[in-house]
Amino acid sequence: MSTSGKLYFSAALALGISIILFQLYGRGWPFGLDVPLDIVNVEGRGRGLIATRDLPQGYLILKENPLFVIQAEDLGRRLPSTLSNLDKTDREAFFQLSFPSDIPNSDIPEAILRTNGVSIRSNETAIFRLLSRVNHGCSHATNSVLSWRDNHAVLYAIRPIKKGEEIFREYVPSKFSRKVRRDNLEALYGFRCNCPVCLLSPVETEKSDIRLSSIATIEAELYDRNKLGKEEADPKELVRLAKRVWGLGETEGYWVGRGRLAEEVSTIAAAYHDSDACRQWARLSAEWYGYELGRDSNQTLRMIQISLNPTSHPYWGESRKKTEIGGPDE
Ligand SMILES: [Zn+2]
Numbered sequence: 002m003s004t005s006g007k008l009y010f011s012a013a014l015a016l017g018i019s020i021i022l023f024q025l026y027g028r029g030w031p032f033g034l035d036v037p038l039d040i041v042n043v044e045g046r047g048r049g050l051i052a053t054r055d056l057p058q059g060y061l062i063l064k065e066n067p068l069f070v071i072q073a074e075d076l077g078r079r080l081p082s083t084l085s086n087l088d089k090t091d092r093e094a095f096f097q098l099s100f101p102s103d104i105p106n107s108d109i110p111e112a113i114l115r116t117n118g119v120s121i122r123s124n125e126t127a128i129f130r131l132l133s134r135v136n137h138g139c140s141h142a143t144n145s146v147l148s149w150r151d152n153h154a155v156l157y158a159i160r161p162i163k164k165g166e167e168i169f170r171e172y173v174p175s176k177f178s179r180k181v182r183r184d185n186l187e188a189l190y191g192f193r194c195n196c197p198v199c200l201l202s203p204v205e206t207e208k209s210d211i212r213l214s215s216i217a218t219i220e221a222e223l224y225d226r227n228k229l230g231k232e233e234a235d236p237k238e239l240v241r242l243a244k245r246v247w248g249l250g251e252t253e254g255y256w257v258g259r260g261r262l263a264e265e266v267s268t269i270a271a272a273y274h275d276s277d278a279c280r281q282w283a284r285l286s287a288e289w290y291g292y293e294l295g296r297d298s299n300q301t302l303r304m305i306q307i308s309l310n311p312t313s314h315p316y317w318g319e320s321r322k323k324t325e326i327g328g329p330d331e
Pocket of ligand 1: 138139182194195196197198199
């Protein structure tokens with residue numbers, strides 16, 4: 002290449018890089034990337050993410066690598082060295098995250114971690130540029146589910162989300178009364194929950210509390226796998242309980258955990274040799290695991306496999322009794 006050719010090439014390269022940088026940082030999201038989110042100030046919740054267009058159920062809202070992952074124990078010692086090992090951009094991203102305003106300067110890093118940490122495995126917390134900004138929403142305020150996959154997290158829309166709606170996920174399970182949920186959140190994350198469900202009227206709160214507590218009680222009974230195969234376990238009664246949880250969730254508008262619920266019934270069907278019911282419940286489970294965790298998640302794929310071949314279920318024929326338990330629509 003001649004000298005002038007090299008010059009033109011360098012100029013074109015510099016222009017190209019400038020355009021890319023402008024698209025990345027000057028105009029928000031890069032062109033061509035469909036990230037329908039905006040970061041906004043939310044009354045009483047610091048900053049949060051809102052949808053900039055309608056998102057369908059099961060939509061992959063975000064897939065993100067963490068800035069860092071840290072062992073939850075012994076944070077005081079680990080956090081300073083973790084932060085000093087970050088590059089400048091990542092460290093700045095960390096310090097841009099929200100924290101309570103009444104914190105002394107020396108405690109800010111720990112306050113940021115406490116406010117924005119995402120529990121990804123037992124005893125491990127991760128910090129994300131964007132996912133850490135998703136606020137907590139109890140019960141039917143929850144419209145997304147975050148799950149961790151090996152080295153990154155994904156966030157899926159558990160129900161359709163309207164343009165302008167804030168994205169919420171559960172930091173702690175919602176199957177408690179309003180008082181217990183708020184106390185848990187205050188103890189663990191240092192904030193008093195003011196999500197739409199916690200701001201319901203006293204009458205509506207009481208109804209919601211009863212539904213959520215009932216769901217928790219029934220699920221605890223249902224998920225006691227030791228009942229399978231025991232004489233006193235009536236499989237039809239277990240299925241009735243599962244359908245009751247499904248119905249309570251429908252009334253409450255709280256859909257988190259439906260993949261697991263339907264899987265549980267497919268397990269009961271498998272244990273009692275009902276291949277049709279096992280197939281149908283496994284299909285339903287795959288559908289809801291697909292919304293919650295992604296259609297390519299291990300849970301979804303496992304349930305699709307069971308739906309295609311019920312006798313491959315690890316609990317197949319666990320009980321000696323054969324019982325027709327019926328599908329989800331019966
Ligand atoms: Zn709440």
